[in-house]
Amino acid sequence: MSGTKQGLLLTGGGARAAYQVGALKAIAEFYPRNHGTPFKVITGTSAGAINSCAIACYASCFRLGVKKLEYIWNNFHANQVFQCSFNEISRHLLLTFLSKFQSPHAARQPVSLFNNKPLYHLLDRYLDMRRIDINIQRQHLDAISITASDYNNGDSISFFQGNQQLQEWQRARRRGLRTRLHTNHLIASSAIPLVFPCTQIGHNFYGDGSVHQLSPLSPAIHLGAEKLLVIGAEQPPQILTLGEVRQTPSGADIAGHLLDTIFTDTLNSDIERLNRINDTLALTPASQQASLQSSLGMKPIGLFRLTNEHDINAIADKYFHDLPITIRTLLRTIGVNQGSNSSITSYLMFEQNYTRELINLGYQDVQKQEMELRGFLNI
Helix, strand or coil, X not given: XXXXXXXXXXXXXXXXXXXXXXXXXXXXXXXXXXXXXXCCEEEEECHHHHHHHHHHHCCCCHHHHHHHHHHHHHCCCHHHCCCCCHHHHHHHHHHHHHHHHCCCCCCCCCCCCCCCHHHHHHHHHHCCCHHHHHHHHCCCCCEEEEEEEECCCCCEEEEEEECCCCCCEEECCEEEEECCCCHHHHHHHCCCCCCCCCEXXXXXXXECCCCCCCCCCXXXXXXXXXXXXXXXXXXXXXXCCCCCCCCCCCHHHHHHHHHHHHHHHHHXXXXXXXXXXXXXXXXXXXXXXXXXXXXXXXXXXXXXXXXXCCCHHHHHHHCHHHCCHHHHHHHHHCCCCCCCCCCXXXXXXXXXXXXXXXXXXXXXXXXXXXXXXXXXXXX
């Protein structure tokens, strides 16, 4: 598939997205220092949306974009993402509680465990979104898409910015809307349900893009990608040893399981569907493929998925005491302690020791698959 348009898809996962940074760092080293991004189409959801936007802002120099992204993740602290002091958390929770008694016509406080205003300021400081248009005009980039969930109608909305040839699309429960991206889109896409507040864009309220995302591969394909590199950071399934006793799951375990489901299940299903379509097209006689593609809009899409095989929950548990004491106390009230099985900690561990380890793991995993990746990227 030489010469085909390459797309990059970065999935969600809160603090787990540090793994993506390490993978991108290793891939950037495949190219010369001043080389532009090899991905003409970039799509992201949740924390992956933030990483995607950073790459798009520096599309003219791939290594520079990854380097700036690595600097942020290498020096992360939780208070750069959400308010951590006792007074701030108490005030936020009190306002959330009192908002229930307001008139339905009043602007209510969005319901959430944490206030993520610090993240807004961090992104506003480090990401110059005006550079996206410049990179598109200079043809360093064709398009970038950020997906968020519309809480008003349940649709998955892919906000995209790209060249003029690209058209908006609408399918069942998912749409692509052309817009000029700004920080609010990133905050909305990364607003994990009930953990961070939803964000208003226009007249509607939006939350984490993974919630209603039925077809995570769709935005990149609609924007012209002909082969896709997918980088996620899901927790590998646990295999119980013979004779190991199964514990009754706690509320925190179930909450963590729901988050895992939101961030990974639809992607797995979509990849399975894509592979089935590719296999069907491969069995179709060459003489019929052109008519099939024109009538049904089906075409083969190359796919390479870089998956994590490390126990991210165990890594997060190791650094549990790096979190501010107020956050640890709040987590304990919902049943999350050091040594618990819940994966919630791995999503909220915005602390540099944890993120640095995930960056190193992502970097090492790409190095292990360097030959396969170079072949996929035609390097």
